[in-house]
Amino acid sequence: MLEVKDIHTYYGLSHILFGVTLEVRKGEIVCVLGRNGAGKTTIMRSIMSFTPPSQGKVYFNGKDITRLPVFKIAKMGLAFVPDNRRIFPDLTVEENLDIAAHAGRGRGRSNWNKEKIYELFPPLRELDCRQGGFCSGGEQQMLAVARALMGNPDYLLLDEPLEGLAPLVVRELVVQIERLRKEGLSILITEQNVRAALKLANRVYVIDRGEVRFQGTVKELEENEEISRKYLLV
Amino acid sequence: MEFFANLPEFSTVISQIFVGLSRSMILFMVAVGLTVSIGVLRVINFANGTFYMLGAFTAWSVALWVGGTAGFWVALLIAPLVVGLLGLAVEAGLLRRLYNRPRLMQLLLTYAVVLLFNDVTKLIWGVDFKSMRAPLSGYITFFDGLLYMPSYNMLLLISGPLVAAGLWYFINHTMTGKIVRATATDREMVDALGLNSNKIFAIVFMLSCYLAGLGGALIAPTTNIVVGMGMTILINAVLVVVVGGLGNIWGAFLASLIFGVGESLGLLIAPRFAIVFPFAIATILLILKPTGIMKSVW
């Protein structure tokens, strides 16, 4: 279980998160919704310790991981897919996967390998030798998720994975993410694209200006028009 | 026809080009370390010339200690390792604390390391220059005397491509090399995969010091080993790195060749202006291609 407890996070002097609390239980897909600039990415950066919270705690499977070095957190089984994908541009698609596999060897219960990845994302098979920097947006998103999976994580943090993708690609990716949950992964997704995200999520948090404004099931959110009107673009 | 009478013979020109090429291999070893630490760590390591100097002094001591012809070969093996480990200590003990600081801080730190090691060198080895004998003596001749040069320069000539090929293999075909390339573009994501980028930084810095030390050990038998030699080569190496394209290994190789040959031809034609040649070459190349002859990572 991933637990974020009352965290306050700053970029330099600007206070971004104001006591955010949330949790992702095993096997769940949890969605954090919020407008641009609400603090979604900052939550992920706080969990991964890129920008550690200056107050509050992050627990992973009961262990305090607040302010642990990033690579140690990743080693424990948390994988992060950033909103801008951040594929290694000078490495080929295959090399991008290779170093992730090297990092994840002997880790976790799932046993991802290239064959399994190509089955999940068939287009990647054809791209093997292409440099990451020359892949299209959709290809890079697949590769970013694939790279994260190669590390055999138990938890996946997907930052706006559907942003900027063609509708057809969005539909495919939603299916794949659903499949990952069935494989036993727990997933935290942030989104602005409410409809696609709600198809996936078990539970939802709505955040605005660094605070949690709503938490509940998808059905509860759909019934609460005020929250949607105030904090989301619908 | 005075003017033509003064021109060197054709065979002298050819031989001088090859001697220049062989010296450019040494320049390459210092420049490539500089360029790799710029490319991956984003640190301009002023101390790289100092590690080169330490390579030469260490080689001198080891060769003396072992003695005989074998002394040099043992020194060639050990001196770069010693320098590499010293580099590792500098990285882990000092430089690592400054990666998140402004670049000027890192520059000042590496400059402090230069001053520190220069003084330590004077304490250990004294202020007089040292010299040692080459393991190979005599000259070798090719093509009916068209090309002749000291046998030892042949060794230098071979060492450069060997180092370049080794680096190429390391960077492109080993797992660590792939991670190094990834770290060069996005350190945070390397960490996010669960790889410790601190370790990669340390390896790269150590490697660049090792190569500088290797260059120093290789040049030792052909030169006076003095404290000032570090700064002299550093200046040329910085020019090579800028001209070759920041962070580009092949750019450093090519630029080293251009500098080496250009300088030795300059020596032949106008020895009095020899000191100006590297700068003249750099100026011309930078006017032609301000971003460097090959792709810069910055």
Ligand SMILES: Nc1ncnc2c1ncn2[C@@H]1O[C@H](COP(=O)(O)OP(=O)(O)O)[C@@H](O)[C@H]1O
């Ligand atoms: N590196 C940064 N330095 C300073 N402020 C930042 C930085 N990154 C984001 N912010 C600010 O933090 C707030 C939250 O940003 P972010 O977490 O990226 O929002 P979201 O992901 O929900 O769009 C925004 O107001 C943004 O301007």
Ligand SMILES: [Mg+2]
């Ligand atoms: Mg964001």
